[in-house]
Amino acid sequence: MLWLGPRQGYLSDWVTQRWVQLTGKRVDLEREPWLEGPVGKTTGIGPQFFEELAAESGLLVQRQPPNSGLIEDFGRLASAEFSPEKVSPQIIDFYEHTSNYELDAWAEWNGLFRPLGRALAGLFSRRLQQLNVPLTGLDTSLGVTSEVVRLVEPYTGRVRYTAWVRQLRSNNHVLYAGTYSVCKIPGQEGACVKVVFPLPNGNAVVVMKPKAHDDGSFSITSSGKGFGDAGFYFTVRDRGSRFWVRYVPTMRETIRVYPSGADVRADHEFRIWGQVFLRLHYRLRPRKSPSTATSADGVLSPSRPGTA
Secondary structure, eight states: OOBOOTTTOBHHHHHHHHHHHHHSEEEETTTOGGGOOOOBBTTBOOTTHHHHHHHHHTOEEEESOTTOOSSSOGGGGOOSSOOGGGSOHHHHHHHHSGGGEEEEEEEEEOGGGHHHHHHHIIIIIHHHTSOOOOOSGGGGTTOBOOEEEEEEOTTTOOEEEEEEEEEBTTTOOEEEEEEEEEEEOTTOSSEEEEEEEEEBTEEEEEEEEEEEOTTSOEEEEEOOSSTTSSEEEEEEEEETTEEEEEEOTTEEEEEEEEEETTEEEEEEEEEETTEEEEEEEEEEEEOSSOOOEEOTTSOEEOOOTTOO
């Protein structure tokens, strides 16, 4: 893979970024704060990205803080269109206390798209250590780690970012490393779930609309018609608070979460050009005995999965 230097990064990443600039629009995050999120380095992401971001930003790191969740208050999603009271308490507990759950995952590919998945893994995911979607059952055969990481302002205690880092135990590849938050967008009256995956010189932003179902299950969907709607966005940093943004309407995701006995399960469906190309299935099990340990930066946090 051709390296163009620390500013441009690898050729494949540089070409993707130029595509975003040529086909997207230039925005100022001060006017569009709902698109804000951590930006990756040209050398890649990996499991230590948020520790490095904290060091550069003067923030404290909390790894697996007890009872911490991807969404601190699920009620923040409430709107005229969405009622959290209709969602199973088990599901709400998972979102508000994600660090108390272990994760199993497996993939179901549409065979026609598997070669594309392998190509993307070779060009981007393996090298970047980000968005490493499992390609075979062997990838997830030994399980998946699940770690909540919070970056906290040292004097106010305010949480700046809440990240969820998941790695494949079989090869330590980063499955996903992204921040989670609740945001308001121009094209949606109620609040949405926002996930930001750092990428070289930018990020991928997925904005998803919530929905409660009659059986107590909960789903979030990234689908819309254009900029300002829920959906998938690529961003590339320009200068200061200015970014180039490309809305990708052909890429859509749906995650449906439902209780299953003592566990919580989820089905994650990816579509492109209207066709399902991948389904991920998750089982989220309450941890038996969460433990705590003091991290190197002095912040109290549970020990990592698989460690004493």
